[in-house]
Amino acid sequence: MQLRASTRVLPTRSSMLASIRQAAPRTSAGALLYRSVSQSVASGVRRYVFKGDGRKYARCYATATSSLPAEHIAFSTSADNVHDDALLREIFDSPKAWKAFSRKSFSGFGKRTGLFLYKYLTDPEAFPVFAERTLQRASILSDKIVAARTPAELRSVIKDFDRLSDMMCCVIDLSEFIRTAHPDPQFVEAAEQAYAIMYKFMNQLNTNVGLYQTLLRVFADKAISADLSEEERAVGMIFIRDFEKAGIHLSPKTRGRFVSLASEIDVLGRRFVTGAGANESVMKFDPKELYGLNPDWAREYMSRDKTSITIPARSTVAQLALQTVHSGDVRKKIYEAMNAGTAKQVDTLESMLRSRAELARLTGHEDYATMQLQDKMASRPASVLEFLESLAASNLPLAQKEQGILEKLKQEQLQLQVPSGLKAWDRDYYAVRYHQQQSRSAASLYGLRDYFSVGTVIQGLSRLFTQLYGIRFVPRETQQGETWHEDVRRLDVVCEKAGHVGLIYCDLFARKGKTKNPAHYTVRCSRRIDDDTPVEGEIPEYTGMATMKDPVTGQIYQLPTIALLCAFESDGRPGPTLLHFNDVKTLFHEMGHAMHTMLGRTSFQSVCGTRCATDFVELPSVLMEHFVSAPEVLKLCARHYKTDAPAPPKLIEAQNKMEKLLAASESQIQIVMSLLDQHLHSSIPLQSGFDSTAVLHGLEKQWGLYPPVPGTRWQTQMSHLAHYGGTYYSYIFDRAIASKVWKNVFASNPVDRSAGEKFRDEVLKWGGGRNPWTCIEGVLGAEGEGLGKGDSTAMEKVGSWGIELD
Structure with missing residues (x-):
């Protein structure tokens, strides 16, 4: 996006939820070498049919009137939409079908190319x-x-x-x-x-x-x-x-101090992130004290004589113990050990915060958050606090109501005459009990996976985007060397009006050594290139990556290219890989980012698609999560992998109910984390006697669900303080906006073309090239009136909307 590193691995829904569980007080580029385009490129379609895996599959190849190699020309197709729709499901659900489809068997199309069609990148050298x-x-x-x-x-x-x-x-x-x-x-x-x-x-x-x-x-x-x-x-x-x-x-002297501080912050930040995951303390228990914990989970920590169990404070088994051990005293001991933090880690954090505050003052800013927010929607820390406090005030009663349910469970289990109040170490334990109580249909909910094969969901997404935006996914055979693994499927994104508008490389299945974190990578953004002026001494180079010609303006753009990484695992039985409902939401979330990139058609790659304000970038992806539960959308993507029968409405209703359990409580935790991030990146670190733990405990008293626990310093585990630095509120901010956009624009008819075009024209196509507040005001219409100012009133108004999914 800028001359700094432009790589943006966007946080996903699952990674954000994981951050709550890990950091909160609980245990649970425009990438293309210059090329001169002096002529328009026309493309046609050649259609081949071959047999594989007992079925017939068609492959579409671009042909061209220019002298450029056919595989280097922007792809367009008039192939039958129904055929492509069926093929999508097949190639993601059947490895044999994919292997047959991607076989290099035609002369001229089997030669080796480079990664992502960069013609040079055929080998590591x-x-x-x-x-x-x-x-x-x-x-x-x-x-x-x-x-x-x-x-x-x-x-x-x-x-x-x-x-x-x-x-x-x-x-x-x-x-x-x-x-x-x-x-x-x-x-x-x-x-x-x-x-x-x-x-x-x-x-x-x-x-x-x-x-x-x-x-x-x-x-x-x-x-x-x-x-x-x-x-x-x-x-x-x-x-x-x-x-x-x-x-x-x-000035040169001041710049020297700036460079010194920047280097210091970098070192301290890396040290803090490393320390956030390290807690060397251990807890020793008599096995009887851990009643309720599955013995298999703790087996490796058992002493040889089986008289004691020594559990590391930072371990999965410790988290599981908080959820399952019956003894409240034992859970308290585990909670305190897990969230104690070390004096060294506190010192690292506070040193980093002081250095950031000093660097901000050096550059003429009041504090680090002010420096960070100058190009964000919020624009200033006061606006962020107004949003968060407004949101906290509206969400807290909902969260407290949920906690009341857990408190009643505690009272019943302990047979107490009067409620004793929930403690921080009680939350996970009784939350698990509540979920178990509410999921008596757990067995049938597990069967919901049968309606969500990977291929069915990808097919459904293509159908949804066809209805909303007039674009669809067309499977494309990859060249030898084009991808990094044989599992990777290439989808060409084709618009009914503009033709080929982008490429998505889908690496969706788990394998040994592959990261499990879902991610959206922008390999290249769209950018207008027909008005590039060659520089004297520069040799224009052709990389092989695709371009498109706008049918209305005649302008030529380099096509956006992205890679989607997930790690969906098979359950071992024959047939396609089936997804849990949360996996489906993750895939929808990632495709929200993808559509932002695909439909952003800006003249400059620096503001294309997801290269926009940090507190605006999650809007399209979070909005997509709302679509997953809509009956109209489920008809498109929830079908049994064997019978093709639609998912029973009762199953979806039960799943939606489970999704909402304790949602306000999760949100309140994230609000407190966002408030902590803001306060710690204010001018407070420069004050005498600065104590980050005191700041944390003060926020917990004001907005938290439980009283602060003496001796705990869970801010030492919140690695996001290093990564976000005053912008952690962004995700929850976009959740509030996405919820409003869903209610106002899509809820009544989630597959309405006019609604999709409105969101595309007011939000998606602009990327970072338009004031985000103007985009929100435009898409919300009358209810968005006044938001275009982006002032404190606008921030407070967003906070009043709430954030829960309907």
């Missing part, structure tokens, strides 16, 4: 070469920017900055993905080398005073500045803010 070649081209372009003086030269500066960023992202984003996902260590090592080469150069660009001063000249020239589009202005300001966050506008 190509990565450093790719980086060096990009570095040379980027150096030429950066020199051109620095030398810009005439009005004509200055007018192209923002475009050139975006191209420069595009070059950086090309290598950095791709390398970041490969070193995370590629199973071959040689590719991983090569990607690391390429990443290091470009990251070093990128840091040089971030401190290039000439680049910064050229940008300032663009905005200082009244004639040029007045002529900038909203999108150009947004892109230009992104780069100016990034330069200034790097301290480039400071």
